[in-house]
Amino acid sequence: MIKDKELLRLKKQVEDQKKKFGITNPKTGKDHPKFSYRFDARTRRLILQYRIPALTSSKGVTKIRSQRKSKYISQINDKNWKKYFKDNTSILKDHANDVLKEIEDATLSHDNYVDDYDFGWWKQNFLDRKVGKTKSIKTLSAHTIKQNTNHMNQYYDWCINTHPESKEMGEHIDNGMEWFEEFYQEKLTSGSWNGTTCHTSYRNIRGFYNYVAERSKNKFPYDLLKRLNLKQPKTTRQPVNSVELDKILDFIHTNKDDVFWGKFILMLRLQLKTGMRVGELVDIRNRNIDESVKCIWISGKTGRRKLNFNAPDDEIIWNDILEKKGKGLFLFYRTKIVFYPKQQHKLEVDIDLDKPTTDSYYLQRFRQMRTLLGLRGKGVITSHSLRRYFITRFVKDTKNRDLVRQIVGHSTTRMTDYYMGDMIDEDTKTTISIGV
Numbered sequence: 244m245i246k247d248k249e250l251l252r253l254k255k256q257v258e259d260q261k262k263k264f265g266i267t268n269p270k271t272g273k274d275h276p277k278f279s280y281r282f283d284a285r286t287r288r289l290i291l292q293y294r295i296p297a298l299t300s301s302k303g304v305t306k307i308r309s310q311r312k313s314k315y316i317s318q319i320n321d322k323n324w325k326k327y328f329k330d331n332t333s334i335l336k337d338h339a340n341d342v343l344k345e346i347e348d349a350t351l352s353h354d355n356y357v358d359d360y361d362f363g364w365w366k367q368n369f370l371d372r373k374v375g376k377t378k379s380i381k382t383l384s385a386h387t388i389k390q391n392t393n394h395m396n397q398y399y400d401w402c403i404n405t406h407p408e409s410k411e412m413g414e415h416i417d418n419g420m421e422w423f424e425e426f427y428q429e430k431l432t433s434g435s436w437n438g439t440t441c442h443t444s445y446r447n448i449r450g451f452y453n454y455v456a457e458r459s460k461n462k463f464p465y466d467l468l469k470r471l472n473l474k475q476p477k478t479t480r481q482p483v484n485s486v487e488l489d490k491i492l493d494f495i496h497t498n499k500d501d502v503f504w505g506k507f508i509l510m511l512r513l514q515l516k517t518g519m520r521v522g523e524l525v526d527i528r529n530r531n532i533d534e535s536v537k538c539i540w541i542s543g544k545t546g547r548r549k550l551n552f553n554a555p556d557d558e559i560i561w562n563d564i565l566e567k568k569g570k571g572l573f574l575f576y577r578t579k580i581v582f583y584p585k586q587q588h589k590l591e592v593d594i595d596l597d598k599p600t601t602d603s604y605y606l607q608r609f610r611q612m613r614t615l616l617g618l619r620g621k622g623v624i625t626s627h628s629l630r631r632y633f634i635t636r637f638v639k640d641t642k643n644r645d646l647v648r649q650i651v652g653h654s655t656t657r658m659t660d661y662y663m664g665d666m667i668d669e670d671t672k673t674t675i676s677i678g679v
Contacts, residue, residue, distance in 0.1 A: 247282065249282065249321040249324070250280075250281060250282055250321070253280060253324055253328070254279075254280070256325075256328050257279075257280065257328070257335060260328065260333050260335050261335070264333075264335065264336055264339075266335070266336070266339045277293065277294065278291060278292060278293035278338065278339070278342045279291075279292050279293075280292065282320070282321050283315070286320070286596075286597055287320045287321045287322075288315060288316065288317055288319065288320050288597075289315075289316040289319035289320060289321075289324060290313050290314065290315055290316065291313065291314045291316055291338055291342075292311070292312070292313045293312055293313075293342045293345075293346075294309045294310060294311055294312065295309070295310055295312055295345055295346050295349045296308070296309060296310070296346065296349050296350055297309070297310035297349065312345075315597070317595045317597075317598070319334075360411060360412055360413065361410060361411070361412060362399065362402065362403075362409055362410050362411070362412050362415070363399070363410070364412075365412055365451075365454075365455050366395055366396075366399050366451070369391070369395065369451050369454050369455075370388075370391060370392050370395060372454075373388075375387070375450075381546070382546075384542075384543065384544045384545075384546070385542075386522060386543075386544050387544065390443070390447060391447055391450075391451075394443065394444045394447040394448060395447060395448070395451055397444075398423070398426060398444070398448055401426050401429075402422055402426070405422075405425075405426075406418070406422060409422065412455065412459075412463070415452070415455075415463075415467070416463060416464060416467070419452060419467050419468070420467060420468055420470060420471060423445070423448055423468060423471070424471060426444075427441045427444055427445065427473075430444075437476075438476030439475075439476055441473065441476075442473055442474070442475050442476060445468065445471070445473040448468065449466070449467075449468040449469075452466075452467040452468060453465060453466060453467075480622065480623060480624075480625055480627055480628055480631065481619070481623055481624065481628060481631065482628050482629075482631035482632035482634075482635050483618070483624060483628050483629065483632050487616075487618050487619070487624065488632070490616045490617075490618065491511070491515070491612075491616065491618075494508075494612060494615075494616060495508050495511065495512060502580065502589040502590065502591050503580055503589055504608070505591070506567075506575060506578065506591070506600070507604075507605065507608040507609075507612075509560075509563055509564070509567060509575075510524055510525075510575060510600075510605055511609070511612075511629075512560055512563075513560070513564075514626065514629045514630065514633075515629050515632070515633065516557075516560060516633075517550050517633065517650070518629070518630045518632075518633030518634055518637070518650065518651045519541060519543075519550070519630070519651070519652075520543065520544075520630065520652070521602050521605055521606065521626050521627075522602060523541050523542070523543050523652070524575070524605065525573075525575055525599045525600045525601065525602055525604075525605060526542065526573070526599055527539060527541070527573065527574040527575065528572055528573055528574070529568050529569065529570075529571065529572065529573065529574055530572075532564065532565075532568055532574065534565065536551075536553070537551065537552045537553040537557070537561055538550060538551045538552060538553070539552070539564075541652070543652035544652060544654075545652045545653065545654050546652075548649065548650070548652055550650070552564070569596060570596065571595075571596025571597050572596065572597045572598075572599075573596070573597070573598070573599040573600070575599060575600040576593070576594075576595060576596045576597070576598060576599065576600065577593075577594040577595045577598045577599070577600055577601075578591050578592060578593055578594055578600070579591070579592055579594055580592075605626065606626055609625070609626045630651065633651070634647055634651055634659060637650070638659070644656045644659050644660070647659055
């Protein structure tokens with residue numbers, strides 16, 4: 244077995260500094276809080292490892308167990324670690340404080356989750372689940388879990404702060420509908436949310452209450468929020484029209500080799516060509532690009548799906564994808580643009596090959612392009628308009644709604660129809676023959 248000499252040196256330095264800074268339990272002499280380091284086997288970046296108390300439920304009994312956690316310290320590797328663990332400026336003290344705070348926050352949080360009478364207990368169990376069901380049982384996507392977590396935590400915090408009695412789950416039977424109505428109206432009137440976000444939150448909180456009803460031993464009512472019947476707001480977003488599409492295509496042709504726009508333009512072309520969601524676009528992993536059959540496997544809300552690039556007119560973009568493909572985890576990894584004013588020169592610099600470009604990067608570049616080209620404004624033409632354009636165009640070309648549903652990752656053709664928009668144009672036959 245080959246020993247990692249740099250890791251051994253780091254561990255020796257850490258042990259010495261823990262004693263020097265007093266990062267030990269005085270009674271046992273052991274680490275307090277307990278944490279350690281290792282180097283990633285592939286990238287050689289530093290990883291901080293530790294454990295925090297986590298809530299688990301087994302056969303209706305709540306237990307606190309230790310959960311392993313790790314954090315990727317991307318700026319530190321096996322070549323430069325010494326300058327970060329140097330004397331009194333050592334990053335070790337910051338890591339010790341961060342781990343200790345996370346342990347304390349988790350412990351304090353779980354103190355409120357005693358049993359199935361507690362709102363917090365039910366919230367945690369709802370967020371810990373990995374499988375859900377609507378019409379069928381299925382594994383929850385990362386997007387669904389993230390959305391559940393966001394909306395449930397906001398609602399939980401608001402309830403506890405505004406209505407302290409909400410800690411008792413039974414109080415929600417009589418008050419839950421009024422509380423949620425007050426919650427979303429407060430968000431809407433403050434300008435924090437729009438109608439679409441209110442409806443998204445409604446779906447998530449309604450799902451939570453139904454989860455409680457299905458598992459509660461105390462006859463919690465099913466569909467507690469049914470009487471609210473919060474309708475999906477009418478969207479103002481529209482697909483790009485033919486004039487706007489021409490402007491975008493001209494923009495792509497003119498700027499595809501520009502350092503500032505280059506990465507965004509390849510992402511833009513991919514979204515136009517396949518109709519994928521922005522979250523799916525930024526999350527494309529290099530290992531899911533199959534060069535042998537010219538396809539990309541996409542992980543989306545409805546599971547894994549395949550997008551083929553084997554048609555003759557796919558060759559240009561496929562070659563650009565392969566040229567972009569690197570050794571990191573993601574096709575579109577994190578970079579930044581550095582500008583040198585004296586030389587009037589721009590350079591794209593790698594930040595992290597193993598972290599995806601953020602949604603906000605793509606959305607910001609899209610807004611800049613929209614302003615530059617004079618496209619219809621906010622709320623009408625967004626990055627999602629390209630997805631709408633793809634769906635509308637593909638249905639017109641193929642007349643196959645179910646195929647389009649599978650390509651774009653919709654669970655039902657009803658959702659596909661919702662995206663279609665106005666299908667009537669100057670060539671559409673809108674009459675039938677009646678013989679006279």
